[in-house]
Structures are given as structure tokens and as C-alpha cells.
Amino acid sequence: MSDFNRRKFIQICGSGLALAALPFSLNAAAGARVVVIGGGFAGATAAKYLRLLGGNISVTLVDPAAAHISCIGSNLVLTGESALSSLTRPLATLRDKFGVQLVSGRAVRVDPGLHRVHLASGATLDYEHVIIAPGIDFERVPGLNFNVMPHAWIAGAQTTLLKNQLNAMPNGGTFVITIPKTPFRAHTGPYERATVVADFFLRTKPASKILILDANPDIAAMRRTFSTAFTGIYRNIVQYLPNVTVNSADAANMSLNITRGGVTSIVRGSVINVIPPQRAGRLLFDSGLVPSGSKFAPVNPLNYESTQIPAANIHILGDSQATGQAKSGHMANSQAKVCVDAILRALVGLAPDPAPKTTAAAFPPITRTTASWTSTTYAFAPPSGLATIGTMVAVPGTPAEAPTPTEDIREEMAGWLGNLLSDSFA
């Protein structure tokens, strides 16, 4: 992306311009009920824009949390450069500003026949359309205890725990990070975590080491940026090992049993951050929306409607869906807008936009004063051959990556995140 385009992209990102003017009247949709499950980047954006653009549509947002804590930016909390409070957005803003009805609770099952959501409390909510956006769940790693080896991959108490462990770690200790096979939430995130913590160690505990155990054959995102950092400024701190399988964890001995190149061994660490393999939120499995043997929920990217239970007005957004697009907050926000547009059209009997586009972006900090960026734009590709559902494919030239980390990009990082948080939650 050229510098001009990138700046323009940062400005308009999150502005919702794509949905500013709907080419149809929504009178016929008045009174329709949409239930949104999950108030993260995907669900909050969808709830907001349904109310903003949908006239008198009734929108109910279900989440057990009263506020969302953004994972984006949470790596900087680990080093004290940011605070969780600055990443926290109350869902009440969506009620007060846009008239979204909030239900505090956990959805446990969606009944496609009755168009009904069942909550853990026993209450039910009926809908014309339901949007399911519960983020991720973790797969089990034998012996793993998150109270001892935090994932810090859902921001909140886990972030604070890892921060405290890193602060307490003696100079000369080893911080081990494990990365699961793709796809997982935020492909740049683990490598960003390594650079942020390496910078922190360089300044505060220079004899310390970071060992990255990656299940993938290579750095999964922004390879040039991160490999340059790991082998350049952080060469005395970071050791990166690809193709590592974590077999089990031993909390009592602060060790992992791993296999690499057919050899099994024990790795010890002063602080161990296991980022486990991931899958769609449990609700999607319990509602029959993930095919046997799959980890994420397949959808039609024209309207994000489930293809596992089609024609039932069940839409799945964000990290839980299986279109192959980046599992990112920026992408979740972008998908939500495509989905809202499609639902509003469906409510008045129109087909979805036949050529949607979505975007993903990340601005990983590389040092205390510099950051880099990456962005990917996806365009709809119609079905070919025997396929009945189209796909989203990265447009030529993307993913794009900054040539080098700079101080200017670090400033833009804050603007980008501020825009994205405002557009999703306020």
C-alpha cells in the first residue's frame, strides 16, 4: 500500500462509510428482532450498526461481561506501556447511544427450527436473525494449568497474571512462548508479544532470554519484520524454533514436553506462556454449526450465514467463522458491516451485495518507540466448479507490510486502535 493510501485507510478505517447510505427503504423491516451473541469486536459492531442503520429494528446483545477488554493493544500491558483500563469499553454505551438492548448472560444453544436462543439462566430469546460471535475457545493441552502458565490470549485477568510473572522474573530468566498451528486468533500477536517483551528485557533485565516454540514451519505473519527484529536488535535475547509440537505441560516443574524433528525433549522456563490451539466458541459446537472434524463454523461470506444449517437466518462472525480470512478485531469489525448490510437487505426481501470486500490490519510495536504495520484486503470470489458458495481471497498486493518499523507508525498505531475501538464500541 502506498503511504497516501495507508494514511487514508487509517482515517476511514472504522468510519462505517461503506454503510452510510442504504439504497433501499427499511420500513418493511420495522419491528424485526435480531439477537447478537457476543459483544466483542464482531458482535458490538454488528449491534451498533443494526441500530444505527436499521430504523426500528429491535437488537438484543447477549454477553456475560458488562464491558469488553480489547486483546488488541494488550501486549503493551505486559510491559506497563499501556493499562487494561485504557482498552476497556462498557457495552452500556451501545444501549445508551444506539438503543441496543443488553442481556447479561451466556447463550448455550441456538434452536434453528424455533428461531430461539437459549441462555444458561433458562431464559430464551426469539429472533428473525441471530448473529453468533463468541470469539475463540482453547483446545486442551495435557497438564496445562492457566493459573501457572497463562495464555493471556483473552485480555483481562490472564494479561495481568502474565504481566506480574514477567515483572517478577529475575534478570537471567527465560520466558517461553508457544505458538499453535494456524489458524489462530491474531497471527501477528505472538511475534508482537515476543518483540515487546524483548524490548522490555533489553531495558530492564538484559541477561534474560525469550524462547519461541512455534508449531508452524515459519513465522506465520509479517515474516520480514519479525525475522529482522529477532535476528537483529533482539539477537542476544530471542531464540526462534519452528516446527515444535507441545505434547504436555508440567506446572509443578515449570516445564513443557515438546517434539521437534522427531526428537522429544523437556524445556524449562521461568515464565511459560502457552498459547493453545484454538477453535470456535463452544456455543457453535453445541448448536451443530461446526461440521464433524472441523474447528470453525463455515459461512457464506456474502451474508455470513451458516452453511452447516443454511437458510435459518443464523449468521456467524469474527474469530469463530471459517472463511479463511484473518482472525482479527479489524476483520471482525469489517465482517460485521457486511453482515449487517446483508441482514437489512434480507429483511426487505433483497439479495446481499454480490461483491463485498473486507479488510484486516495490525500495527505491531517493535520497540518502545517504533511500530510496523500490515494490512490485507479480501474480495469476494464467486463459486467455481462444483462449489455453491464463494470465497474471500486476498487481493493482489496484500498482505502488505511496512518496509521498516518507524516512530511515525508507532503514532499511527494509537490512532488506528482508537478509531477501531470507537467504531466498534461507541
Ligand SMILES: Cc1cc2nc3c(=O)[nH]c(=O)nc-3n(C[C@H](O)[C@H](O)[C@H](O)COP(=O)(O)OP(=O)(O)OC[C@H]3O[C@@H](n4cnc5c(N)ncnc54)[C@H](O)[C@@H]3O)c2cc1C
Ligand atoms: C495479543 C493479541 C493481539 C492482537 N492484535 C490484534 C491486532 O493488532 N489487530 C487486530 O485486528 N486484531 C488483533 N487481535 C485479535 C482480536 O483481538 C480478535 O481477533 C478479536 O477480538 C475477535 O473478535 P470477536 O468478536 O470474534 O471475539 P471477541 O472479541 O473475543 O469477543 C467475543 C465475545 O463473546 C462473548 N461470549 C463468548 N461466548 C459467549 C456466549 N456463549 N454467550 C454470550 N457471549 C459470549 C465474550 O464474552 C466476548 O465478549 C489480537 C489478539 C491478541 C490476543
